[in-house]
Amino acid sequence: MTNASTGELFLWVGLPYLALGIFVVGHIWRWRYDQFGWTSRSTQLQERKLLKWGSPIFHYGTFAAIGGHVIGVLIPESVTRAIGIPENVYRWFSAGAGTLAAVLVIGGVIVLATRRLTVPRVRATTASVDYLALVLLLIVILTGVAPTVGVNMFGHGYDYRSTVAPWFRGLFIGSPDVTAISTAPVIYQVHATAAWMIWIVWPFSRLVHAWSYPLWYLWRPYVVYRSRDTSRRPSEPGTGGRKWRKIGAPY
Amino acid sequence: MRVMANVAMVMNLDKCIGCHTCSVTCKQVWTNRPGTEYVYFNNVETKPGVGYPKRYEDQEQWHGGWTLDRRGRLQLRAGGRVKKLAQLFYNPDLPSIDDYGDPWTYDYQTLIQAPLGTHNPSARSISALTGKGMDVKWGSNFDDDLAGAPEHAVDDPDLIGLEDRVRMEFEQVFMFYLPRICEHCLNPSCVASCPSGAMYKREEDGIVLVDQDRCRGWRMCVSGCPYKKVYFNHRTGKAEKCTFCFPRIEAGQPTVCSETCVGRLRYLGLMLYDADRVLDAAATPDEQDLYEAQLGVFLDPHDPAVQAEAAAAGIPHDWIAAAQRSPVYELAVRHRVALPLHPEYRTLPMVWYIPPLSPVADVVHAAGYDPNDPDKVFATIDSLRIPIDYLANLFTAGAAETVRAVLRKLAAIRAYMRAAQLGLDRDEDLPGSVGATPDDIDDLYRLLAIAKYEDRYVIPPAHAEDAGRLMGQHEQLFCSLDTDGGPGMGGAGPHGIASYRPSQPDTGHADQTFRADDGRSHFNLLGWDGRGSAPNLFPEPGPS
Ligand code: SF4
């Protein structure tokens, strides 16, 4: 950490904390002041043939990719070893599942990006922040997929678990290992940097709809009744009436 | 028993002239904004016809409403909760904009700015979705008045089972209009389909609304409603639907479509119902029994036991009194001349229809008889298969006898009252033959033919002792002037609606007095909030 340059410090310590800060504060701001704008902004009404394939493939692929990051980056190598998962089993699993997720995400994003750029009805609904998010997503996906697939095809790749992952985890405990990440291959560095940029853009784009995945639909009664009397504030479905909406809608 | 109240509507289809005034006034009030160009909270369809959106009544295709599973339990036709969540990223049952018609406007600029010349300029059609030129292929009411009927009307899902016989005949005589709004169902499948819990039915008056702040654009309500009365705003990415003009209803005024109806055919009133019986009624095994089952859910507001229960449930006294005078109760329950639209969707709709006698009378007329001769009309009602079966597909899930009974009663009113007015001999057996007393006939005549304003609309105002709080709900609709480049553009805050604040207390008079040409100080009434003193409002008495 001692001989890191200012640029490196900014990239691997400053930017992440800046991004995290904007991510958190941005979401609080958006939730409080823009409930009306908080939507998936679906364009299925305008175009359905491409969406039918692109959207589910992309979303389910993304879930897999996020799961893979949790396993690969958040869980330290020592933990997987301690619970008795051999190194080569882990590698095969990560290469196999990782490649599957990569194929899904890439396939899905190609269909969706084509649709967004070439179908005039869809294009007309696209804001500049959406283009920004799309470009960042493309960078993150391409730089993420290339090493994953590379490992699978050319065997033994770069061991991000002992460099990128500790740095990332270090951010959350306040001691990021700058040397580890700054000596990692450029492709990982680009991947990480673009990912931080997405965290910055997230609260201001339609990506916020990810937090609204309505799981509570599974146990809520079918028909919702509400009083006209708005002084009796209804509880957010699925929260059992707890008060966490305090930071929520401004009424 | 759990008594709840629901505002409800009855439309008398015999009187609809298909003028679309209701659609236009509704649109001007609620949906004249970008993103809602194709949205008609109220629309009027020519029947037979494909409807709006195309073939919406075909639930084999769209999977709207409820159905019974193998064990006879109520299920959303599009599938259960897990399937809904799995289909969040692509909803296979959602109509596309082409099923409604790509909304368009015209390039009027070219007409105004065309240089002087010999050629007449023409305005191109421009899509509201892309702002680019387009070819108009389909839109609402493209089959109005049977336009292109041989091509389109055969796609009407209500013609099922009648295809071979109806074609020749309806082109000559058989046609009527069907105005439609949201049914504000007792068992709304739109609410049940909304995964976010953003849609709700109001406890007090049963109006079904979309909370614009909670909607996340999952669009399951659009496909879940079998009547296709929830629409997706393609600009805001949120669902919108008919509001039953709740700000007007709360003030005791009729909805805009009712108020402006040229035929004065709409009736508004309160219905009391037993919320505990709703699900059982909706799960009635035989579709043709659903009409009776829904009648069984309604409570008699004249019954003292019901009144006591209603009062215990917190329904105010004036609401119970209004329910007793409700024209909807009279038409639907007491006289049984109004029928629900497509009861087989199992949502227990609350906008009911008096089926039209006119198509039948037209047939009598075309056959060279006097359409007012009850014998001929009765004989025709009994023998005429096509319009009756068609109406039965619309209103009774195919039970023709129910429709026939209503039409016989309507014909009897005409004959009986006509004889009375012309001083002819009244057939005193006629009321009994249609299951009514002479008093019933007279009441119906008053309600249907005279149809005074205060008889048609019996709406108790909301108990808005705390009216200011209601503004929270009005926010779901932002100012209609807030369009791009519109006069109210932008507005304040994320809703584009300025917050309603009481005017600031008056702090001084410095800026409220002015010196006029006569050299005296005057008080400026402009902007005075009526509080505090108003010095110099009256001239000082001068020396006399
Ligand atoms: S008619 Fe209205 S209340 Fe009934 S399901 Fe459709 S939108 Fe919901």
Ligand code: SF4
């Ligand atoms: S305004 Fe009345 S008469 Fe005219 S179309 Fe609407 S319902 Fe029919």
